[in-house]
Amino acid sequence: MKEHRKEYRKHVGNSFEREIPLIAGMEGPLTLFTHLVEVKNCLIWGIKKPDYFNVFMDICTEICIEYANSLFDHGVDALCIPDGGLTGSRMMPSSTLENSIKPFYKRLCKKVKGPKILHICGDIESSLKTLSECGFDAISIEEKVSIRAAKDAIGDRARLIGNxxxxxxxxxxxxxxxxxxxxxxxxxxxxxxxxxxxxxxxxxxxxxxxxxxxxxxxxxxxx
Known part of the structure; x- marks a missing residue:
């Protein structure tokens, strides 16, 4: 990362470095979870075996926290966390988001020592209020989401990015x-x-x- 920072400075120049942030990307804990056990198992456990679901979310969240803080230690200015589209899909019950994802997002936001941007693909309008209560500095939305509806859901809890x-x-x-x-x-x-x-x-x-x-x-x- 330090080498990337030097390369970045070489291209933008020292005078622009403060104006052009270096933003790193990192998949979030829910996406890591689906890579480990497949989407089907993730969804089934969220509904039928929440204890299993929470164990995996705990492990994946701690991995993400450690990696995220390493990125900040090596000079990034902000971190964008794309975390799949499950939280915006009809397959993921709102109760799973509230009870089994939100607590881990809150832990991640509390422990990661720098600005955090959450990006989730799809129409996440119905999930935005809950997501905005987790502590992310900003939430990035795609064009399927109404900006007006997103602003109403988020309020002043996070900045809105997009779309x-x-x-x-x-x-x-x-x-x-x-x-x-x-x-x-x-x-x-x-x-x-x-x-x-x-x-x-x-x-x-x-x-x-x-x-x-x-x-x-x-x-x-x-x-």
Missing amino acids: VSPSKTLLFGTPDAVKAEAKKCLLGGVDILAPGCGIAPWTPLANIKALLDARNEWYDEKN
């Missing part, structure tokens, strides 16, 4: 389409403008630049 479509708009759209969708997100009240998920390979650089230009134009017009 320009990375495929329909950034990958296949035009710079003008990117700007239009980006400004719609800002008008809706998103705190940090960003793609709704990872940027796809072959996304035109002109479209990525249009995303930044839209943000700058928006705030220039406001001021």
Whole structure:
């Protein structure tokens, strides 16, 4: 990571280092859980064997805490934690999120010593209130989630990040389409403008630049 930090500084220059954060990515405990036992078992245990579920969540959470703090020790400014889409799917009961996931997310947020961003794919509107009570500094949403509904659910407990479509708009759209969708997100009240998920390979650089230009134009017009 220290070598990556040097490479990063070489490209952005010391004068921009404070303006451009170095954000690392790390899969969350629920995703690690599904890698170890498969999604099917994770879902079944969450409903029928919560004790099994909690044992695995405990182990996976501690692994994530240790790795996350190592990343901060090596110089990252913030950590983005994509944790699958189970919490936003109809397969995961809300009781499992509340009773068997939320406590471990709260532990992770308490013990990790730096800014934490949670990203979960899919329509997680019904889960946002619970997720925002875990202690994450920000929550990243994709374009399936209404910004207005997300803001209402989260309140001031976390910053909202998103949610320009990375495929329909950034990958296949035009710079003008990117700007239009980006400004719609800002008008809706998103705190940090960003793609709704990872940027796809072959996304035109002109479209990525249009995303930044839209943000700058928006705030220039406001001021």
